[in-house]
Amino acid sequence: MKALQFDRFGSPDVIVLRDVPQPEPGPGQIRIAVRACGLTPADWHVVDGLLADRLPPLPRGLGLEVAGTVDALGEGVTGVRVGERVFGPATFDGPTAGAAEYALMPAWARIPEGVTAEQAAALPMAAETAWRALDDLGVRPGELLLVHGAGTTVGEAAVRFALHRGIRVIATAGPNRTAALEGIGARVAAYGEGMAERVCALAGGPIDRALDTSPTGGRIDRADRPSPAGGSLPTLIGLTGEPDRVLTVSDFAAAAELGVRITTEIRYDRMDEFARLAGEGILVVPVARTYTLDRIQEAAELSRSRRPGGKLILVL
Numbered sequence: 001m002k003a004l005q006f007d008r009f010g011s012p013d014v015i016v017l018r019d020v021p022q023p024e025p026g027p028g029q030i031r032i033a034v035r036a037c038g039l040t041p042a043d044w045h046v047v048d049g050l051l052a053d054r055l056p057p058l059p060r061g062l063g064l065e066v067a068g069t070v071d072a073l074g075e076g077v078t079g080v081r082v083g084e085r086v087f088g089p090a091t092f093d094g095p096t097a098g099a100a101e102y103a104l105m106p107a108w109a110r111i112p113e114g115v116t117a118e119q120a121a122a123l124p125m126a127a128e129t130a131w132r133a134l135d136d137l138g139v140r141p142g143e144l145l146l147v148h149g150a151g152t153t154v155g156e157a158a159v160r161f162a163l164h165r166g167i168r169v170i171a172t173a174g175p176n177r178t179a180a181l182e183g184i185g186a187r188v189a190a191y192g193e194g195m196a197e198r199v200c201a202l203a204g205g206p207i208d209r210a211l212d213t214s215p216t217g218g219r220i221d222r223a224d225r226p227s228p229a230g231g232s233l234p235t236l237i238g239l240t241g242e243p244d245r246v247l248t249v250s251d252f253a254a255a256a257e258l259g260v261r262i263t264t265e266i267r268y269d270r271m272d273e274f275a276r277l278a279g280e281g282i283l284v285v286p287v288a289r290t291y292t293l294d295r296i297q298e299a300a301e302l303s304r305s306r307r308p309g310g311k312l313i314l315v316l
Helices: 041-048 117-121 124-137 153-164 175-183 195-203 233-240 252-258 271-279 293-304
Strands: 002-006 015-019 030-039 065-073 085-089 102-105 144-148 168-173 187-190 209-212 246-248 287-291 311-315
Touching: 002 293, 015 293, 030 117, 030 293, 041 293, 065 102, 065 117, 085 102, 085 117, 085 124, 085 271, 117 287, 117 311, 124 153, 124 209, 124 246, 124 271, 144 153, 144 195, 144 233, 153 168, 153 175, 168 175, 168 195, 175 187, 187 195, 195 233, 209 233, 233 246, 233 252, 246 252, 287 293, 293 311
Parallel strands: 144 168, 144 209, 168 187, 209 246, 287 311
Antiparallel strands: 002 015, 030 065, 030 102, 030 311, 065 085
């Protein structure tokens, strides 16, 4: 089968497309014929050597989230049949992962009617991170939540989940995502100088909690200059009044210095819930562009720019 693989750590330049054996599902796993594979910032961290001391030796595969058709069942798997459409996380501790013609999955859910494979492959990590962040932040129905970086895939998922839970939302985003976020019920403040004042004007009162979903070191003061001491976090602390009322999904070093909450434990026990919400149109992660496997370097360049404009998907 065709698969993306790397033999050494480094930049995305080390990723190559080659012919490799099909993986065999272990106990509790399924194998799918991949139709779409979502790209995430975590992919480039893995290629760069993150978790290298915890995973088997190289070579390794690329791609952490997939959608496709069930092709084989591992020992003990029940409740799913060969031929069904599913989505979820891909295993990435072997010589291949999600960016391949066939991939193994440790958790999954059925793709709802009306949802394409590309749309489904965009969901797992963004939905899981956003759901977990709202839970760990402890935001409650009726509270006012500020989602900073709502133009990211995790940020928009967090806005959608929060509104679904009865939480009032102010979102910060660039002009390309403002109309979409307002269309689902959020009030939106633009990035840039004076953002904090614009947020306060929209709030008309206290902001109960803030969720930072911007890339690490997110800019607030100006489009071309990072804010001091932890990117956006000092401003979010100022808006909520306490660091314990702020959670970041990315800026962990600054969070430790400032006393801001973080969330790191990945868990995929809500996949069926994500599928239901996607089928109802409540959960949507916008797909910006699709690429074939042989265009991985082009996709990586846009992904690493931190301005992809939505989810980037590899299609097979």
